[in-house]
Amino acid sequence: MDRNTDMFSNLPSSLLIIIASFLSFKEAARTCILSKQWLNIWREVENVDFDENNFVKLDESEENQKVQREVFINFARQFIANHSQQVIKTLGLRCSKPGNFLVDMQNIVMFATSHNATGLRLDFSDPTWREDAIMNHEAVFELPSHVYEHGQALESLKLFSCWFDASKFTNFSAIKSLSLGWININIGSILVILESCPLLETLRLKKCWNLEYFEISQPGLRLQNLVLDKCDIRHEWLAIEGPRFQFFKYSGKVGQFLLENQRDMVEAELDFGMQTEFEEVGAFLYDLLQELFAARILTVCSVFLQIIPSGDEPLGLQAPLDVRKLTLKTALHSNEYCGIKFMLRSSPRLETLTIDIGPARIFPDYEPPYPFDPEELWSRNFQVEFCVIETLRVVNVKGFKGTRNELYVLRYLLHFGRAMQELNLYASNEGGDNGENREFYMGRAQIVLGFYKASRNVSISVL
Structure with a gap:
């Protein structure tokens, strides 16, 4: 058969309407320029x-x-x-x-x-x-x-x-x-x-x-x-x-939450970006996180990471989460470090970690739950989380710029991640359309390639 043959020209209009119905309305309307046969098809979707x-x-x-x-x-x-x-x-x-x-x-x-x-x-x-x-x-x-x-x-x-x-x-x-x-x-x-x-x-x-x-x-x-x-x-x-929810998303201020019997939970998203003050509400978030224990997919924000360790248990949940895919929407500011550690320690079955870097509300009156040095926190001086050593296989970093804080965290994950198979660095597009900043960020990724890797099977992609 001639490869240049237009197979659609042999199809009846009724079938073309079905095909166009799978497109968005805007894309379906654009099909009118294809040929006379398609001129009015989109009108019948x-x-x-x-x-x-x-x-x-x-x-x-x-x-x-x-x-x-x-x-x-x-x-x-x-x-x-x-x-x-x-x-x-x-x-x-x-x-x-x-x-x-x-x-x-x-x-x-x-x-x-x-x-x-x-x-x-x-x-x-x-x-x-x-x-x-x-x-x-x-x-x-x-x-x-x-x-x-x-x-x-x-x-x-x-x-x-x-x-x-x-x-x-x-x-x-x-x-x-x-x-x-x-x-x-x-x-x-x-x-x-x-x-x-x-x-x-x-x-x-x-x-x-x-x-x-x-x-x-x-x-x-x-x-x-x-x-x-x-x-x-x-x-x-x-x-x-x-x-009994399978999906739960909350975006707003921190409050009191009571979610009973959520054993069917598959995915949860928590965004407290509307919180304007750093308050002693860590216990509220601790209880909420405990009630979402069954969620396999979890997304939390920067405000959550800053507040969650301020409860009675600053190091992690007493009853671990079942989360397998964790997304941290973060600026990777030192105010968030204890919260990141908290989440890693509370997720012993974690397989995929996504660090989504972007602007965040950083509290000027933030007080850490325990004293720490930002660099030493990501070293042997602090206990390495079980998931980092045993279960973490994929790490995605979106908005990578190669800042010092980013390098601290990535060096830590590579140094102790014995099960890691993939590290995907998605360079930030911030800085305009000329591509100069992105080229600089791609260059910073070369530093990560030189870090010690506990896993022989890990592959690093810079995208």
Whole structure:
């Protein structure tokens, strides 16, 4: 067969539509330039996504953005007018300033419900809103009434800056995934939603406010995944009793956590970057970490590393973690050293360690739990962790610059890592597009190549 033969030209349009449906909506639209056969294929895909980010440029003037948003709305109007498929699976709509196009917003949502969409994503949040700001923003759009009537067909729902009536969620009995963001919501509404959605498996809350506390204690819930992302929980108290999570992510301030019976936990992410002061809350994080003991994959932040050793047990957990893959989001500042040691000592089965280097909140009033010399801490003078010697096989360093602190840690891991098989250094892209800084960082990696290696099988890659 001729290698230059276009195999797609022999396929029927029905099959091309299926192929295009595996692409993102933006990529599917680009297929119209391939040939006349592909010209209108993208218009028949089952996953539709109207995203103003593909039209509106935030770095341009407000006047230009206004014109670009008009073009975006006209695009959506024409697509809906020319769409001939009877059913669509999912519809996404992102528009940060819907006020001037409320009728169009209503029509787009009606287009989804009238075509029996099982997934609906409505995002009216403004990308200029700061996630770490204290200021809260009122929802700019209200969920149309016909969505509640269509609720039984929905399996996934996302509502960002979109007000809704929780008491009308009784019709959403088929929903498995729910994401709520940038809205005023209280714990009572959360509990009503949980009672109304018995099949709910994933709940994500992002930048929600007016939550006095967060508690889930209903028996029989199917909830497996919980994400609380920078929500304003007034009393910083979270209690979970009943659901057995597989994935748990928390981003916010340090508070009191009670997560009972989490033996099914697979992955957890902890980010306390919103904590503004170094306080004596190490015991809270100690207890939380102990409750996440079953997680095989764990990610922690710089604030966590600075605070966790300040509890009653500064050297490590009494009951070890089962974590096999550990990611440390860190600046590799000396304030984090005791926390890094704490995590290594608490993870005797650790196989993969990822050190993700980047900017972090470093507390000026930090006090170490015990006196140490930054260089000697990574030497024989301190007890070497069991996982470093026996189980650690892969170390990834992202954002490598070859600073002195980075070299201390890498020399330590190579010197004692008898089981190590891979060390992957991903040079930082920081410093502009000319590549000069990256070339310098790549050069610093040559120092690591000269370190003593306890493992004869370790390979070092500089990327």
